[in-house]
Amino acid sequence: MESMALHAVRPLPKGRLTFDEFLAWADEETWAEWLDGEVVMVSPASDRHQDLRDFVAFPLRAFVEARGLGVVRTAPFLMRLPEVARGREPDILFISQARRGRLRATYLDGGADLVVEILSAESRLRDRGEKFAEYEAEGVHEYWLLDPENRRADFYRLDAEGRYQRIPPGPDGIYRSEVVPGFWLKVDWLWQEPLLPVLDILKELRLIS
Numbered sequence: 351m352e353s354m355a356l357h358a359v360r361p362l363p364k365g366r367l368t369f370d371e372f373l374a375w376a377d378e379e380t381w382a383e384w385l386d387g388e389v390v391m392v393s394p395a396s397d398r399h400q401d402l403r404d405f406v407a408f409p410l411r412a413f414v415e416a417r418g419l420g421v422v423r424t425a426p427f428l429m430r431l432p433e434v435a436r437g438r439e440p441d442i443l444f445i446s447q448a449r450r451g452r453l454r455a456t457y458l459d460g461g462a463d464l465v466v467e468i469l470s471a472e473s474r475l476r477d478r479g480e481k482f483a484e485y486e487a488e489g490v491h492e493y494w495l496l497d498p499e500n501r502r503a504d505f506y507r508l509d510a511e512g513r514y515q516r517i518p519p520g521p522d523g524i525y526r527s528e529v530v531p532g533f534w535l536k537v538d539w540l541w542q543e544p545l546l547p548v549l550d551i552l553k554e555l556r557l558i559s
Contacts, residue, residue, distance in 0.1 A: 362389055369430060369437060372454060381426050384437030392426075392439060401545060402498055403441045406535070408467060409551045410444065413533050416557055420446040420463070421453065425528035431488045438481065442466035444530060461488035466543070469475050470499040477505040482506075486514050491529045501541045 363375050363425045364555045366387030376382055381392040384555045403424065423443045426539040430437050437457070444464035445453060465485055467477045477495060485493050486508065493514060495504040505525050506514040519525040519537050532554070539546055 362391070370499045372437060373428075373453070375443055376428075379475060381439065383439055384428075386435035391470055393470075396470065397497060398498060399441075402496060402540065403466075403468050404549075405540070407442050407547065408548045408558070409444065410530070410533065412552060412557055413555055414444065414530060417532065418447070419530060420444060420450060423458070430457050430459050431461060432459075434484045434487055435485055438484070440465045440481075441468045446529065461485065461490040463490070464492040464494070464527070465490050466496065469499070470494060471499070482514065492527060496540060498541065503537050504539060509554070512521055516532070529538040 363371075367375065367384070367389060368387070369384055371390060372382075372384040372540065375389075382390055383390045407422060414420055414422050418482065421444075423445070425439045425441050428437050428439055429443060440462070442465070443462040445457060445458060448464045449460070449463060455528075467473070469477050473495070477535050482493065489508065489512065491508050493506045495502075495506075497503070503519075503525070505517045505519070506550055507517050507528060509515045517525070523538055524534050524536050536554075541552070549558065
């Protein structure tokens with residue numbers, strides 16, 4: 351469904367909204383973010399975007415559930431960022447058991463432990479600029495930026511001063527997460543066409559035989 355159709359079905363509210371008013375206006379089919387009172391519609395994902403998101407999210411969720419590490423959510427699911435007055439819809443969220451108390455029925459009240467954004471031409475500047483600064487300010491410990499068009503993956507972690515530092519994959523081309531202990535990702539997998547079957551990834555992670 352195109353964004354114009356979304357606007358036709360759900361007209362944008364007039365004036366500024368509080369976060370609670372935004373929640374009351376939006377529904378599960380609404381792709382929108384809240385920026386300090388302003389409602390901003392988000393374009394629906396392309397097939398390529400959706401395919402890569404699920405390729406990462408499915409094994410991540412399986413791994414997290416198997417180890418009892420927390421929960422994984424995918425867009426559209428809102429993450430409220432109270433320090434910067436934002437409500438964002440990241441592509442993938444990981445919430446650890448320690449932060450699970452932040453999980454509400456329709457949103458996460460505070461920063462996740464891990465956020466993954468799949469970049470597109472429309473979102474590239476926002477994901478690398480505004481959201482980068484917001485997630486850093488809200489204490490999102492890991493931020494992954496996956497850019498399928500340019501075949502580039504950037505992984506950031508907060509340092510002791512609360513600033514993002516880029517963490518390169520190891521010499522073997524594998525990135526190993528810090529907030530999801532034991533979870534790893536071979537970067538070259540992200541750009542294969544077609545993507546590897548998810549069952550093959552689960553075998554690599556030794557979740558199935």
